[in-house]
Amino acid sequence: MEKRRLGTSDVQITPILMGTWQAGKRMWVGIEDTESIKAIRTAYEAGITTIDTAEVYGEGHSERIVASALADVREKVEYATKVFANHLKYNLVIEACENSLKNLQTDYIDLYQIHWSSGSFGSEIVPIEETMRALNDLKTQGKIRAIGVSNFSRAQLEAASQYGRIDSLQPPYSLFWRYVETDAMPYCIEQQISILAYSPLAQGLLTGKFAPGHKFAVGDNRTDNKLFQGDNFARAHQALEKLRPIAKSHNCTLAEIAIAWLISQPQTNAIVGARHAEQALTNAKAATLKLSPQELQQIDAIGRIVTDHLDNNPVMWNWS
Numbered sequence: 001m002e003k004r005r006l007g008t009s010d011v012q013i014t015p016i017l018m019g020t021w022q023a024g025k026r027m028w029v030g031i032e033d034t035e036s037i038k039a040i041r042t043a044y045e046a047g048i049t050t051i052d053t054a055e056v057y058g059e060g061h062s063e064r065i066v067a068s069a070l071a072d073v074r075e076k077v078e079y080a081t082k083v084f085a086n087h088l089k090y091n092l093v094i095e096a097c098e099n100s101l102k103n104l105q106t107d108y109i110d111l112y113q114i115h116w117s118s119g120s121f122g123s124e125i126v127p128i129e130e131t132m133r134a135l136n137d138l139k140t141q142g143k144i145r146a147i148g149v150s151n152f153s154r155a156q157l158e159a160a161s162q163y164g165r166i167d168s169l170q171p172p173y174s175l176f177w178r179y180v181e182t183d184a185m186p187y188c189i190e191q192q193i194s195i196l197a198y199s200p201l202a203q204g205l206l207t208g209k210f211a212p213g214h215k216f217a218v219g220d221n222r223t224d225n226k227l228f229q230g231d232n233f234a235r236a237h238q239a240l241e242k243l244r245p246i247a248k249s250h251n252c253t254l255a256e257i258a259i260a261w262l263i264s265q266p267q268t269n270a271i272v273g274a275r276h277a278e279q280a281l282t283n284a285k286a287a288t289l290k291l292s293p294q295e296l297q298q299i300d301a302i303g304r305i306v307t308d309h310l311d312n313n314p315v316m317w318n319w320s
Contacts (some may be wrong), residue, residue, distance in 0.1 A: 001287050004269065007167025007194050009146040011110050013050040013078055015263045016287050017196060018043040018280065019273035020051060023065040024058025027221040033065060040069035042277035044077060046284035052170075052196065052271045054082035054115055063103035071105045079104055080196070082115035082150055082170075085123040090203055093134035097143060099225060112138065113148035113170060117156050127219075128156075132163035143228035148196070153314065154184040157193070173197035173268070175206060175258050175303035176227055176236060179314045181265075189266050197262055199316065200270035202227050206258040206269045208240045213299055224317040234304065239305040246299065252289060259286035259301045 003012040022028045040051065051070065053062045063081060070077050081104065087096040100109060102141040112135060118126040138144045148168035149160055160166055169188055171180040173195065180195065188195050201207055203222050212233065216223045226232055240254060247257045262270045263286070274280040291299070 001049075001284070002104070002196070003049075003215060006111060006146055007148075008009065008165065008192050009167045011078060011146050011167070013111075013194070013269060014048050014079075014287070015078070015269045016048050016259065016283055017050040017052050017269060017271040018048050019198060019271040020062045020066055021057050022054045022273050023053070024056075024062035026058045026061075027219070029217045029219050031275065033068075035067050037069045038277045039274040039280045040066060043074065043274060043280035043284065045068060046281055047287070048280070048284050049076060050078040050080065050110075052080045052198075053104075054084070054113075055096055055103075056082070056084040056085070056115060060099065060103045063100055067103060067105040074106055078110040079106060080111035080113065080115040080148070080168075081109055085114075085116040085118060085120040087112065088118050088123070088126040088131045090134045092131050093131060094138065097138055101143065107141060109144045111146045111148050111168060112144040113150050113168065114152070114160070116151045117149075120151070128160050129163050134264075150198075151314075152184070154187050157184055157187060165190075168194040168196050170196040170198055170271070171314070172199045173262065174200045174202045175261055175299065176202040176306045177238070177310070177316055178303070178307045179310075179312065183314070184222070185266065193248045193267065194269055195265075195268045197268055198271045200262050200272055201255055201258055202236075203238055203316075205311055206240070206254060208254040212237055221317065224319055226310070226316060227306070229318075231309065235306045235309060238315060239302050242302045242305070243299065246295060250289060250291075252285065253282055255282055256286040256289050257291075257299065258287040260291050261296060261303075263287070264291060264296055 025031045083096045146167040150170035271284040
């Protein structure tokens with residue numbers, strides 16, 4: 001898989017990244033460690049060498065699973081992890097990074113990201129200058145190679161950029177969730193900041209595997225996802241029916257179409273999770289799928305069946 005430059009850093013990433021929120025188990029159901037390890041390893045063997053995780057995914061469990069899968073090939077992969085909103089004071093950033101290094105069984109992290117801005121989820125307000133000072137120090141020490149942010153608005157991204165180089169933004173972004181296009185994307189293009197899109201399949205909705213009326217198990221975070229609710233869910237199914245002929249013409253899955261469209265957008269790469277090895281293989285295939293300009297426009301229009309009816313709230317879940 002041909003790599004791309006992460007922002008203006010010297011880190012090279014694959015356009016499709018392996019997402020590992022589910023490997024942490026918390027807020028997911030039916031996850032087995034052996035299957036997670038196999039899926040991560042399969043993704044690597046299929047050419048996906050950039051792995052995204054976070055300290056908060058199962059309180060470090062996801063990071064440890066990543067290490068279990070890839071410790072023997074550490075020099076051939078890129079690790080991206082995140083510090084949570086409750087650890088943004090200077091000393092807590094340093095401590096969190098040390099814990100992630102230990103969990104990942106490595107002495108450096110390729111991309112270290114602020115997971116959510118200060119104040120999120122009732123966390124203490126910490127000046128961005130203080131957090132960035134810690135991240136810059138970690139970078140100077142060689143413990144991290146690049147700095148990124150996640151779930152930041154354009155205004156927050158611009159504020160952080162005053163105190164150091166930000167090489168990536170990680171927003172929710174898919175054919176069915178496109179808030180970033182009107183907010184931070186123009187700034188990312190102008191400043192050469194890579195976009196690492198999470199939930200690029202709208203938490204599985206774009207695979208077409210969830211029938212109308214689908215009920216998730218208790219504890220599954222998708223219960224609160226706005227796209228799986230009411231009229232949004234109905235419109236998503238209308239859009240999926242219109243995407244099927246395009247997938248059929250390429251002899252590929254709906255997921256491959258959705259990922260290929262996404263990584264064709266400016267500055268954009270896709271973080272795709274996988275519970276099983278087969279899903280990881282399908283995800284990797286999307287990197288080789290070539291869509292014509294006409295098809296990209298057609299897919300764009302189909303996605304708007306859903307997105308034209310969404311409000312301007314950038315958060316995809318109805319979390320109380």
